[in-house]
Amino acid sequence: MTEKLFIEKCTNKTIGNRILTTYNHANSADDPDHSKKTEDVLFEMFKDEEKDIIHVGKFLAALRNTGLRRNDPRLADFMENLKKIHRASGMEGGSPETQKLDLDAFRQVIGGNLVLISKAFRHNFIIPDFQNFCKYIEEFYWKCKSNTEGK
Numbered sequence: 001m002t003e004k005l006f007i008e009k010c011t012n013k014t015i016g017n018r019i020l021t022t023y024n025h026a027n028s029a030d031d032p033d034h035s036k037k038t039e040d041v042l043f044e045m046f047k048d049e050e051k052d053i054i055h056v057g058k059f060l061a062a063l064r065n066t067g068l069r070r071n072d073p074r075l076a077d078f079m080e081n082l083k084k085i086h087r088a089s090g091m092e093g094g095s096p097e098t099q100k101l102d103l104d105a106f107r108q109v110i111g112g113n114l115v116l117i118s119k120a121f122r123h124n125f126i127i128p129d130f131q132n133f134c135k136y137i138e139e140f141y142w143k144c145k146s147n148t149e150g151k
Contacts, residue, residue, distance in 0.1 A: 038118055039107045045121070053100040056082060060097055066120035067130035070097070077112035085109060 046054050046062065060070055068075060082096040085105050101109060110117060127133045 038114055039110055040103070042110065042117065042121070043103050043106050048100075051100075053102055054106055056097050056099050056101060063117065063120060065131050066123065067127060068116075068120050074116050075113055078109060078117070081109040081112065 043054060046059050048055060063075075064070075070079060079096070082099070085101065085108065086094075086096040086099055089099065091099065123129065
């Protein structure tokens with residue numbers, strides 16, 4: 001049996017002039033459309049309001065802020081799907097990371113990594129606030145850099 005996600009709306013948070021809605025994810029094998037809902041939520045969070053598309057670079061930057069890097073082995077399917085869509089589009093030049101995706105293309109790209117990406121945006125990793133963690137480590141490094149005595 002395949003484990004699937006079922007979403008419930010939880011909270012709204014205003015960031016600048018945008019409202020970010022967060023969702024609770026629970027397991028449900030009874031709803032075949034629930035993964036589409038999760039993909040739709042992610043698409044809505046990052047889409048360009050005027051053109052109804054996602055800029056892949058902005059999406060990847062947001063993933064990076066959660067602690068997931070483009071070269072993370074867990075995102076291999078996602079990155080490979082981006083390359084496939086890029087090749088299929090026939091676009092010469094540019095890179096898969098600079099393309100823009102509509103909802104259907106986004107669903108194709110994200111499908112294999114939906115659970116991982118969903119966890120990332122819910123800050124459900126071992127280090128939930130990865131940005132502040134990195135900032136703390138960097139500050140610690142600069143404070144200790146001048147220590148050449150080993151103490």
